[in-house]
Amino acid sequence: MDVPALLLAAGGHQLEAAETLVQAGRFVVILFAARALAELMVRLRLPAILGELVAGVLVGVSGLHLILAPELASELNAFAQGTIAALAHVGPDQVQEIYDHSFSNLQAVGKIGLFSLLFLTGLESELDELMAVGVQAITVALTGVVLPFALGTFGLHALFSVPLLPAIFAGAAMTATSIGITASVLGELKFLRTRDGQTVIGAAVLDDILGIVILAVVVALAGGEGFAIAPILKLIAAAGVFVIVALFLSRTAAPGFDWLLDRLQAPGEVVVAAFLVLSLACFAAQAFGLEAALGAFAGGLILSSSRHRHAIEEAVKPLVALFATVFFVLIGSGLDLAVLNPFDAANHEGLVMAGFLLVAAVISKVAAGWSYLSQEPTNRLAVGLGMLPRGEVGLIFLGLGTQSGVLGPSLEAAILLMVMGTTFLAPVLLRLVLADPGAAAEFAPEAPAP
Amino acid sequence: MDVPALLLAAGGHQLEAAETLVQAGRFVVILFAARALAELMVRLRLPAILGELVAGVLVGVSGLHLILAPELASELNAFAQGTIAALAHVGPDQVQEIYDHSFSNLQAVGKIGLFSLLFLTGLESELDELMAVGVQAITVALTGVVLPFALGTFGLHALFSVPLLPAIFAGAAMTATSIGITASVLGELKFLRTRDGQTVIGAAVLDDILGIVILAVVVALAGGEGFAIAPILKLIAAAGVFVIVALFLSRTAAPGFDWLLDRLQAPGEVVVAAFLVLSLACFAAQAFGLEAALGAFAGGLILSSSRHRHAIEEAVKPLVALFATVFFVLIGSGLDLAVLNPFDAANHEGLVMAGFLLVAAVISKVAAGWSYLSQEPTNRLAVGLGMLPRGEVGLIFLGLGTQSGVLGPSLEAAILLMVMGTTFLAPVLLRLVLADPGAAAEFAPEAPAP
Incomplete structure (x- = not known):
């Protein structure tokens, strides 16, 4: 069931709220983890970029399962999934669906970052x-x-x-x-x-x-x-x-x-x-x-x-x-x-x-x-x-x-x-x-x- | 047929190339049109934002059909579609498919702009x-x-x-x-x-x-x-x-x-x-x-x-x-x-x-x-x-x-x-x-x- 069909099925507003929560939440997780670890690395006189990579490992498929590409076919962090489901009044399955569906937006934003860096x-x-x-x-x-x-x-x-x-x-x-x-x-x-x-x-x-x-x-x-x-x-x-x-x-x-x-x-x-x-x-x-x-x-x-x-x-x-x-x-x-x-x-x-x-x-x-x-x-x-x-x-x-x-x-x-x-x-x-x-x-x- | 299936069907590289061309091309169209019209408005001593809206009208569904939300179910500009199809060696239908599929990335980027503005x-x-x-x-x-x-x-x-x-x-x-x-x-x-x-x-x-x-x-x-x-x-x-x-x-x-x-x-x-x-x-x-x-x-x-x-x-x-x-x-x-x-x-x-x-x-x-x-x-x-x-x-x-x-x-x-x-x-x-x-x-x- 793709997301437009889901939108019709469940009333758009809850799903939109869930999507906004997912996207804002992902930014918070990424920026917070990357910044915390980058600050640590700088204090160890190591490059900040090492911190960003370690931060990714910590929140990713080997860690907290908060940042998770759909290709990995892995289950989202249950606590995060449950929290967003409860806040947006949707089911946990729908949260996973929205998460996977909107992940390409995050990748597109990352690509803008990559091209800007180059x-x-x-x-x-x-x-x-x-x-x-x-x-x-x-x-x-x-x-x-x-x-x-x-x-x-x-x-x-x-x-x-x-x-x-x-x-x-x-x-x-x-x-x-x-x-x-x-x-x-x-x-x-x-x-x-x-x-x-x-x-x-x-x-x-x-x-x-x-x-x-x-x-x-x-x-x-x-x-x-x-x-x-x-x-x-x-x-x-x-x-x-x-x-x-x-x-x-x-x-x-x-x-x-x-x-x-x-x-x-x-x-x-x-x-x-x-x-x-x-x-x-x-x-x-x-x-x-x-x-x-x-x-x-x-x-x-x-x-x-x-x-x-x-x-x-x-x-x-x-x-x-x-x-x-x-x-x-x-x-x-x-x-x-x-x-x-x-x-x-x-x-x-x-x-x-x-x-x-x-x-x-x-x-x-x-x-x-x-x-x-x-x-x-x-x-x-x-x-x-x-x-x-x-x-x-x-x-x-x-x-x-x-x-x-x-x-x-x-x-x-x-x-x-x-x-x-x-x-x-x-x-x-x-x-x-x-x-x-x-x-x-x-x-x-x-x-x-x- | 969704895009991952298409990717398998046609060899990923051409479709990726087409997607990059589509995304870069949309940025060029949006930024160029908005800037040209904003400059015109400023010279008429009118607010630049008016120019950005008019630029949208010119490149959108009422104009050149270059920027086109999939919800409008309208056909992409045939020349642009053909150019990208020729450059990436894919069919025009696939260009339309990729265009529609990746449009949500553009909307997500626009939303980052909206929230930044607020x-x-x-x-x-x-x-x-x-x-x-x-x-x-x-x-x-x-x-x-x-x-x-x-x-x-x-x-x-x-x-x-x-x-x-x-x-x-x-x-x-x-x-x-x-x-x-x-x-x-x-x-x-x-x-x-x-x-x-x-x-x-x-x-x-x-x-x-x-x-x-x-x-x-x-x-x-x-x-x-x-x-x-x-x-x-x-x-x-x-x-x-x-x-x-x-x-x-x-x-x-x-x-x-x-x-x-x-x-x-x-x-x-x-x-x-x-x-x-x-x-x-x-x-x-x-x-x-x-x-x-x-x-x-x-x-x-x-x-x-x-x-x-x-x-x-x-x-x-x-x-x-x-x-x-x-x-x-x-x-x-x-x-x-x-x-x-x-x-x-x-x-x-x-x-x-x-x-x-x-x-x-x-x-x-x-x-x-x-x-x-x-x-x-x-x-x-x-x-x-x-x-x-x-x-x-x-x-x-x-x-x-x-x-x-x-x-x-x-x-x-x-x-x-x-x-x-x-x-x-x-x-x-x-x-x-x-x-x-x-x-x-x-x-x-x-x-x-x-």
């Missing part, structure tokens, strides 16, 4: 700084993408007999470095403004671009026609052209955007204009056969040289704070801890796989530090560790992989653990290596402070 | 200024609520044989004054800081509170058990208690909120904390048997004396600019101009009804100017005209009334025309009456500038 990441890309650190960053970024991708994909395929497509997905999820986490930890340790620090950031930006291009190709493959070489080359070419056009537009289109923005007079002009560019770029990427996520990033990149960049950032940040949180909590909520229970022999392979992914993710990025072409004394270990946290972009891979249905539950859990593990280890290890903030500067005393 | 309205309420203009504002507000409500309800019921419940709904939609439109026009005419101007704003704030209480009662009635007196009294009592508790909390809870906010360290703390209060207040109102809209307003009222009020406003405004626009465009998109075609005899009663509502809406608010208890020279006409624009709150009534299904299409169109008419007339007439900005001040030369 847009913001593109917007904050310092293309000029990237040019300044130039060749060094490129070698670090390329090694830092190729090594984890190869190690992850072929390791999973050869050692664990994972089919090629999910193995490629997992390998791709290991490529991108989280700029936000890296920058905040390096900043705290006074390493950000050194030449090495700038190289890490430059490489992380390149990683993002390469990672999202890989994503576009992989997702298209996941839905497509298998492993014919021609469509893969076509997609890679399309993604390359798309990024080049975006980079070109970021050098040329911003003045036109600014000209237009200066002429808008109705209120809310900054956020509306930015969101129009974002929506158009998502539409264009998808129309091009690529992933909308690439479009969102490209949209930000295009506006990164706008005079109004700061105002756009300020306007987009509240959207990210609210709705990207929804996205991360949703990801955590789907993690089934049962597949990680070490006392169940059936899980052993999955656990070993998770361990392998984590180790491969650490080793391959640290190794990238040694690909750094520098004539000067260089803290290669710190550069490698700076590339470690996968954070939000890895999660985006995970979310899209789950959605397209190519990943099984144990591979999903392994990827999530890899992302959480690297995000946890990066600040801890960097603090050890850079224990004395003064020591870092010695490696590059002539570092410019851009 | 929250912002509550947040910007100047309770202290309201206290200062005190008794005068109360008489103006009460007359300005009771007169239009009575005139609208009984006029429709007696003259047009509209059943009591929809008549009450229409009457309720005539009560609230749009603070935003009134304040911006009065400000432009240098009338805002006069004593008369402050009285208008004070009365508009009270109007909002009274209007939203009436809304809570009326919507509950619309879903409920008809016209027994006991539940009505119970609801009015509940709404009264709710507002009193909110006013009490606005005087007492803000320091606690500020204390907590000062201790949050993870980024995005302002908007997350504000949205948590908003979600909790919506949940509480609905749990209390009232309307979530009242909760959203009350949530803003509670935080209106926060030290962080300005930061909260700045964080919530982008949400309003994006998503309340979606809400207004959706309202305009549902207006069926066919029911207003004067050459169709079947429409004559509806047209006369629309004319009646507009005239009643103007006369009853202008009359409120003469209820102003002032010993001093007073521009009663300007005070009455200042109360004229119904704007967003009237539209919220309309949206909820449409949703609960008590309004027929001609009454819906009549209410929308009444809202658009008053919002259009207020600035035009006020500029005529206050043609010489200096003249206004003469009525209250001793006016304090708060």
Whole structure:
């Protein structure tokens, strides 16, 4: 019985009340849990995003059963169900029905958060700084993408007999470095403004671009026609052209955007204009056969040289704070801890796989530090560790992989653990290596402070 | 055939691509049309919200058929449908299916915009200024609520044989004054800081509170058990208690909120904390048997004396600019101009009804100017005209009334025309009456500038 029929059957008002209670209640649960855990993580000097993921686990299918995608076919928390049923004067079955039916709205809101986050990441890309650190960053970024991708994909395929497509997905999820986490930890340790620090950031930006291009190709493959070489080359070419056009537009289109923005007079002009560019770029990427996520990033990149960049950032940040949180909590909520229970022999392979992914993710990025072409004394270990946290972009891979249905539950859990593990280890290890903030500067005393 | 089944039938990737194209495309259409028309209105010195409504009409069921609620059972724009079908390699029928299925996501986003707007309205309420203009504002507000409500309800019921419940709904939609439109026009005419101007704003704030209480009662009635007196009294009592508790909390809870906010360290703390209060207040109102809209307003009222009020406003405004626009465009998109075609005899009663509502809406608010208890020279006409624009709150009534299904299409169109008419007339007439900005001040030369 679908919801419109139910509405007729039971008198619309009670069901509408139940739906409003469900939606408001879900926001309260998500924002409260995410905020509480994020505050805890910040006090432990760990990235806030870890808290949002843990919060998702706590309220999701492995925890309180408050945030529960209908695909999981699991029973809603009985207390919450009963409370809403009593408040809205409907039956508990109807609450479950409404919950499942309206869940896609929550996912849509999370997706707005995801695209806003990617847009913001593109917007904050310092293309000029990237040019300044130039060749060094490129070698670090390329090694830092190729090594984890190869190690992850072929390791999973050869050692664990994972089919090629999910193995490629997992390998791709290991490529991108989280700029936000890296920058905040390096900043705290006074390493950000050194030449090495700038190289890490430059490489992380390149990683993002390469990672999202890989994503576009992989997702298209996941839905497509298998492993014919021609469509893969076509997609890679399309993604390359798309990024080049975006980079070109970021050098040329911003003045036109600014000209237009200066002429808008109705209120809310900054956020509306930015969101129009974002929506158009998502539409264009998808129309091009690529992933909308690439479009969102490209949209930000295009506006990164706008005079109004700061105002756009300020306007987009509240959207990210609210709705990207929804996205991360949703990801955590789907993690089934049962597949990680070490006392169940059936899980052993999955656990070993998770361990392998984590180790491969650490080793391959640290190794990238040694690909750094520098004539000067260089803290290669710190550069490698700076590339470690996968954070939000890895999660985006995970979310899209789950959605397209190519990943099984144990591979999903392994990827999530890899992302959480690297995000946890990066600040801890960097603090050890850079224990004395003064020591870092010695490696590059002539570092410019851009 | 529902969408999950379709997904299996056609290979998920194409359908996902089609859904992304549909969603991104709808955002582009809504934001572009709303912005273009809002800019036009601002240049005609008319409120931007008028542009958003007209934009909705242009892209909706009476126009391009690009934004189209599935309830209208109308065919999507053939060109758009064909373009998306071609880009995503799916059939046009599947595009229509996906469009209808994902429309509730757009409505959910619009609802977030609506609640954010009400929250912002509550947040910007100047309770202290309201206290200062005190008794005068109360008489103006009460007359300005009771007169239009009575005139609208009984006029429709007696003259047009509209059943009591929809008549009450229409009457309720005539009560609230749009603070935003009134304040911006009065400000432009240098009338805002006069004593008369402050009285208008004070009365508009009270109007909002009274209007939203009436809304809570009326919507509950619309879903409920008809016209027994006991539940009505119970609801009015509940709404009264709710507002009193909110006013009490606005005087007492803000320091606690500020204390907590000062201790949050993870980024995005302002908007997350504000949205948590908003979600909790919506949940509480609905749990209390009232309307979530009242909760959203009350949530803003509670935080209106926060030290962080300005930061909260700045964080919530982008949400309003994006998503309340979606809400207004959706309202305009549902207006069926066919029911207003004067050459169709079947429409004559509806047209006369629309004319009646507009005239009643103007006369009853202008009359409120003469209820102003002032010993001093007073521009009663300007005070009455200042109360004229119904704007967003009237539209919220309309949206909820449409949703609960008590309004027929001609009454819906009549209410929308009444809202658009008053919002259009207020600035035009006020500029005529206050043609010489200096003249206004003469009525209250001793006016304090708060």
